[in-house]
Amino acid sequence: MNILIIGGGGFLGQKLARRLIARGELRGRQIAGLTLADIAAPAPLDAPFDIACTACDITDRAAMDALLAPGFDAVFLLAAVVSSHAEAEFEDGMNVNLHGVLNVLESLRLQGRAPVLVFTSSLAVFGGEVPDPIRDWTIPNPQTSYGTQKAIGELLVNDYSRRGFVDGRTLRLPTISVRPGRPNRAASSFMSSIIREPLNGEEAVCPVDPEFPHYYLSPRLCVENLIRGAEIEAADLGQSRTMTMPGRTLTIRQMIEAMTAVAGPEPAKLIRFEDDPAIRDIVSGWRFDYDPAKALALGLEADASFEENVRYYLEDDRPT
């Protein structure tokens, strides 16, 4: 089993690589090699099998042909420019999120090996005038260029799979929380930082009110679901390779209560509520009511409660 992670230097790519190393197998076969590719070569990891870390740009078709030439049994396609970037720089988003994905698919099509391909889409594909709850058969009606590009990727992965060019699976990721690291300029940044910073003994600002609901998943279960996505039998996927990855709808208040249940009353005291109308306007347009029936039926899972998300952060990511 030879595995490639494109976008292997990113947040989820790194976690996925470590988890695959710990597991040692995928789809019932021992892992013989793992290649991590990203725009800059990811730092090497220790593993009991071959690890290669390589720099390569998915917008460069020839580079993709070279990267894929050895032939892989499973490819995780995580490389993307994120939502705010794709909205601010239209051409970057189109080049990476649309043409980059097409480069990978075309390269795989012409190679004719039809590997398992796990593509990460986003709940950002949903929006506009569609009824709640959002089901597996709700139209992607994205209100961002990022969501549009991801929705196009979903369609391409479906068609390339239907034709037998790849054996694709597309997972629409919920917002990941608790995400490690520092706050960034994404509108969703507070959805991790209001938990992460207090657990690290630092102050955090919450720009929305405590009843604001949103749909979350921990990084640990996200990686687990990416692996399960790779392991689903093609025959069980039916007439669409796309599914919403399960998450939980939670209010800010519920998230804070879970933090308090796990870590005691002190962290919550470090959160300051300070309305930010600009952020509130963006995130109040986001959907939070999902029915991920297909993924649940195929064995993917949400966190049992947000207490798990808090525990996973403490176990996996809190700086020591």
Next chain:
Amino acid sequence: MNILIIGGGGFLGQKLARRLIARGELRGRQIAGLTLADIAAPAPLDAPFDIACTACDITDRAAMDALLAPGFDAVFLLAAVVSSHAEAEFEDGMNVNLHGVLNVLESLRLQGRAPVLVFTSSLAVFGGEVPDPIRDWTIPNPQTSYGTQKAIGELLVNDYSRRGFVDGRTLRLPTISVRPGRPNRAASSFMSSIIREPLNGEEAVCPVDPEFPHYYLSPRLCVENLIRGAEIEAADLGQSRTMTMPGRTLTIRQMIEAMTAVAGPEPAKLIRFEDDPAIRDIVSGWRFDYDPAKALALGLEADASFEENVRYYLEDDRPT
């Protein structure tokens, strides 16, 4: 008002051109010029304003820039390779139906004039595990490469419109019947020929049983709806530029009864029912239960009854 029809040499492009010439105006403004572009230059038409007929390939980005350079107020993007072609020749379909559409959109984006753009999608975007009736918020889950490419075009037109690069409207066309001309190799060919040939005094074979249901629209109302689509105010389109063009669900029996009501009992005697399992297998996977609520609310229309479709064929298209 300067208008461009890309695919202007095709079946609907030609009918649309004639209808625009007869109308003389669009969006309340007199038509000053009409350009018909197609892979081979369409034959010139008589008109009380400037008509240009030009050969040009939408897969050629430089040719698109040159075609669009004069600047148009409204562009109808009809050029496409059809379903069976896109399924048999994957690269042709991708080149014309995906990259060709992207060429037009990119050329318009960089021009910065944001014309009205009417894009023709198809009910072939629907399929697979989605519940009936198919609504405006049902996921496009195409089971053909043609449907996939059209669904991608819908997403692109939405995003280019949201960003103000074009003022787009996408109409998903039902199966057009009665289509003039000769039978072709499309699986849907019989849906016109069982009416057209008998009205012309010729025999026709129906490969499915009389209770087979499907969703139809006449060419005349299709063209009318394309024009209404161009005339909708952008503000009335809401958060999606895509809608299902209204049609009627009819069985073969109802179509034949309508023909008899209009043209007497003789034509129906020319239809021979002869099961064709290959065709039946394809068309029985097609959906026929649609709720085109958005388009109806915006003033688009279906034929009042299939008797209209029969009359329009006799008035507009029967060879004399």
